Amino acid sequence: MWFSYLSALVLVVWFVGLPTDRLYQAAWIIAGLIAFTIDRSWREHLKVLTDWLPLIAALVVYDLSRGVADELGMPIRVTELVTAESWLFGGTIPTVWLQDHLLGPHGVPPWWTLLTGIVYTSHFLVPWLVAAVFYAYSRPIWAKYMRRVLVLSYLGLTTYILLPAAPPWFAAEVGAIDVPVGRVAGFGFGIVPLDVSTRWLEAQGNPVAAMPSLHAGFAFLVAIALWPLASRWWLRIPLVLYPLAMAFALVYGGEHYVVDVLAGWACVGLAIVLCRMWEGRVGLRGAGERTDVSLAA
Template sequence: MTITATAPRAAAYRGKLRWWTELPLIAVVYALYSGARLLVRGDVDDAVEHGADILHFEQLTHLDPERWFNQLLTHHAFLGVPADFAYASLHYVVTPSILVWLWLRRPTHYRVARTWLLVSTLIGLIGFTLVPTAPPRLLPGAHGFMDTMAQYGSYGWWGTDASAPRGLGHLTNEYAAMPSLHVGWSLWCGIMLFRYGRHRAVRALGILYPLTTAFVVMGTANHYLMDAAAGVATMGVGFLLARPALRLVDRTQLKVRGRSAPQQPVTIASAGASSAQPPVTVPSGGAPARAHDLTAREAGGAGKVPSPRARPTGHDDPDAGGTSEVGRGERSRMS
């Protein structure tokens, strides 16, 4: 049997999804994401120390391409300006667009994909809370990083506070670099495009988009390589937890519906019963009375109802060992 034969039809499956429940759910998780970045600022000294420790570890392992990427964007505006626009906008445009695309074109896969994204985002919030981290652009000047968002701020709507619009920098948490959900969300988008896209160009975009995002976040000095790796790991854990989370939600919904469902009585109408005789009512979930018990009640004591297990007499069964004339005659002929 093919997959298309067993999978539910897209139109029928979409009927089980409700936009008036999906939009508030996504809005609540995004509000938690933004609110946690704002409220959980942590200590600035600890955040700078965490950032310096990450950079030192990368230098020891020779896995520190951030500085080279940053110099490339700093010295070449034709690369730096598009990178700044990409960092400030794509994160908030591409991800919702792919959610809508899945809703419309791949509804049978939407629910798992949406749960994967939401669970991973919540895990990222835990990282922001436990490990406040200063990005490379906020490290002391001796480390040699340049804030390209500030350098090319006259080209866009952002100010000197990362991608926040001018005058709204106080509404963002600049010390939420670990993990990089820019990279994590772009990886999710890339997998959705590569897996469910039908054209080669769409699948190629699914490969290029997360790679480009990783380059942008490091080149603009907003994330370390380890932040990007942590974003990938976060999406991996979210993927493993998505289906168990859905099963837990489904079981909870079934229990709630079972408790709230009213107990309807079941009426058993006896065949051949008088119209004046009331029907037998059995509570829902209970065992109905046996058929011969109902027949005995209907007889009203007029006679005993024969047991269905009663054995036939010798007159009825020629093979029985009784004293009927037929039986004796048969044995005399045989002898």
């Protein structure tokens, strides 16, 4: 069964593309969990659905609510972030500096744009693949991880609604940054033309969801969640590099400021603290969630 599942997934990715839509992605995750444990009883398969569906529903609500952030009439923070970034780096905007030094003539992305594209796009896949692996490995670990995913998502949503902020590329379009800023993170991997992938991002993304950067936040959360499972020091090297690589791709790509990245990391810390407080209050950090390996978060 697992071979049929993987074959179908490869074909769909090849001909249709990566499953990034929330419900579409969730369907593949649930189908995969069932396919790789097909020998279990139907009651256990039903439990997969009852475990995942409430969480998926909460994340769908988050997705639908994100678009409300730019429709409530709250003032969009544009110049404030430019000022903060310039002050933090002595008058330099890191996005502008990186694009000036790393883009080729006429703004042509370098050959390694494929790598930044992979890192950037991993945001849509890696956190949910980690969730699926945790679920197969240990339901208590999965439950703790998903609590933090939900709290982090809604912390970001609350900020987007109360303090909508624009990314560097938007600031350049409205003149708050006096030089052009391209969206050159590499989404599309060079297979999709840069202008086409940029238009897709503009259509699908939220232009007032710059701070905090949940791309940066989720990369950091994944690294923290996997840290205790990395039993050897060299396994922890990619866990350190992943959030740093994501931060570079976001800032260089014109999608976020450094202050957005730092805010995203801070939100991870806040999410962990809030979850630990709640877990301690209801007794989930005791015997009810004791496992061989516990999440550092």
